[in-house]
Amino acid sequence: MSNDLYYPRPRHEDYELARLVHDLQEADDDGFAEFMADPQAFVARYDLDDQAQKLVTSFDYDGLVKRGIHPMLSVQYMRRVEWNLKMAVKKETV
Amino acid sequence: MSDAGEPAVEIAFVGSHAPQIFLERQDPPEVLAAIHQAYARMGQRIQESNLDALVVIALDHIHNHFYNLVPTMTVFTGGPVVAALNQKTVEVPARPDLANGLLDHLLAHDFDPAWSQKTVLDHSFMVPLHFGIKGGMDVPVIPIILNTYVPPQPEITRCFKLGREIARWAQNAGVRIGTLGTGGMSHYPGTHRYHNPDIAADHEVVSWLRNGEVDKLVAMSAKELDEKGMTELRNWAVAIGARGTAPKARHVTYEPTDHCGYAVIEF
Numbered sequence: 001m002s003n004d005l006y007y008p009r010p011r012h013e014d015y016e017l018a019r020l021v022h023d024l025q026e027a028d029d030d031g032f033a034e035f036m037a038d039p040q041a042f043v044a045r046y047d048l049d050d051q052a053q054k055l056v057t058s059f060d061y062d063g064l065v066k067r068g069i070h071p072m073l074s075v076q077y078m079r080r081v082e083w084n085l086k087m088a089v090k091k092e093t094v
Numbered sequence: 095m096s097d098a099g100e101p102a103v104e105i106a107f108v109g110s111h112a113p114q115i116f117l118e119r120q121d122p123p124e125v126l127a128a129i130h131q132a133y134a135r136m137g138q139r140i141q142e143s144n145l146d147a148l149v150v151i152a153l154d155h156i157h158n159h160f161y162n163l164v165p166t167m168t169v170f171t172g173g174p175v176v177a178a179l180n181q182k183t184v185e186v187p188a189r190p191d192l193a194n195g196l197l198d199h200l201l202a203h204d205f206d207p208a209w210s211q212k213t214v215l216d217h218s219f220m221v222p223l224h225f226g227i228k229g230g231m232d233v234p235v236i237p238i239i240l241n242t243y244v245p246p247q248p249e250i251t252r253c254f255k256l257g258r259e260i261a262r263w264a265q266n267a268g269v270r271i272g273t274l275g276t277g278g279m280s281h282y283p284g285t286h287r288y289h290n291p292d293i294a295a296d297h298e299v300v301s302w303l304r305n306g307e308v309d310k311l312v313a314m315s316a317k318e319l320d321e322k323g324m325t326e327l328r329n330w331a332v333a334i335g336a337r338g339t340a341p342k343a344r345h346v347t348y349e350p351t352d353h354c355g356y357a358v359i360e361f
Contacts, residue, residue, distance in 0.1 A: 007245065075284030
């Protein structure tokens, strides 16, 4: 039943990817800064296939949702990344 | 006890919990003002109701409950009640004695909720509590966390029955209880439909509730709730069910926005 839903049942095959996105969502500021400083190194700690790694390191929110990652997780990840990018630009311009 | 002579809590509210209501950086000021005013009124009405506790039914936006364990419903039996949004927190007194009494009652009456003594609740609790307190509400809170977003969720009819059981518990225990179900109305956070909430569906549901036709709401399937962006109305079904089998909306505030239909409704 879940396949056509806006909020589908999470695929167990993507547990590790969802766990990474959730960890990023819940990370403290230092933890998230560590991810932003070197996304590839951070993502390498998780057992992910190449496509999953790329979705996260390229900040591909739509791709995450298309893959089946819960939109709530994807959007919270997106907000955090974008906020950090915005703050980084602000810092540079000060 | 309701006018119909059935078990019923003293007062029930349902209302939106969108972060934007608190953060005030996206919606038109007049929309926010209307919702803030409605929540202030709610705080006042709850305070006037002289309650022993307010049962707040809301959800977890995949913060505390990740996929290693997703409880369908959880009664918070610890204290105090702490809810947060963007490093801002609201802290209200709990009633662990009543929360445990409710938990025991549910376990003895065909429900098997999980329970938690320690958790920081998310904005689904924080936003309505923040504005209720601003309106003068000072009452202990019993949180119930319902899984409304991660399928498979409880059927909405089951949520309504949970509300009926809360009413029976309150009557048996001789306590004055109110309910507040948070969420909705139509919205699709994180999806491509974010800027296209189903406002027509909102109007239809509001009209059912004005007519005391909650049965139409609880007849909706999980798929229909998802399609209409109304998965969170499961929380409403609990709060309304606690007020009676067919209570009518007595005071309705509804404000559509480009991303969510905001409502605060008293039963």
